[in-house]
Amino acid sequence: MSNTCETVGEFPPLPPVRRRSKRLQKKLHVGEYKEYGFAVSFHLRESLSPKDSDEFWSSFIEHLIDKRGLAFGGGEEGYITRYGTGSATEEDREAVSFWLQKHPQVVRVVIGPLEDAWYRPGKSAP
Numbered sequence: 001m002s003n004t005c006e007t008v009g010e011f012p013p014l015p016p017v018r019r020r021s022k023r024l025q026k027k028l029h030v031g032e033y034k035e036y037g038f039a040v041s042f043h044l045r046e047s048l049s050p051k052d053s054d055e056f057w058s059s060f061i062e063h064l065i066d067k068r069g070l071a072f073g074g075g076e077e078g079y080i081t082r083y084g085t086g087s088a089t090e091e092d093r094e095a096v097s098f099w100l101q102k103h104p105q106v107v108r109v110v111i112g113p114l115e116d117a118w119y120r121p122g123k124s125a126p
Contacts, residue, residue, distance in 0.1 A: 029119075035081065035085070036116060040111055040112065042100050043107050044106060045107055060072075087114075
């Protein structure tokens with residue numbers, strides 16, 4: 001049996017996915033060690049003073065992110081995941097959405113779905 005393709009445009013079948021040891025799965029954050037997070041986007045009122053902006057960010061981090069054991073990176077467009085190891089949950093998404101929507105300084109909120117925090121959508125894990 002030949003390993004070459006008979007017609008132009010055909011590719012040989014991909015090799016089967018190799019089994020990975022638990023240690024390697026953990027290192028690559030795949031399989032049972034996959035971690036999830038979500039994107040968040042919101043806009044603060046244009047008329048917000050620098051002092052009010054500082055108070056908003058302090059409250060956001062202290063009363064929402066730290067209290068729930070989350071990590072946040074970014075600004076008005078950012079990403080949230082679990083601090084340390086683990087994943088953000090659907091309840092975390094709902095809590096962030098609720099907190100931002102009820103805050104008087106925030107005018108628009110968009111919360112993304114839970115997604116793999118280590119590998120972008122459309123990019124497969126190694």
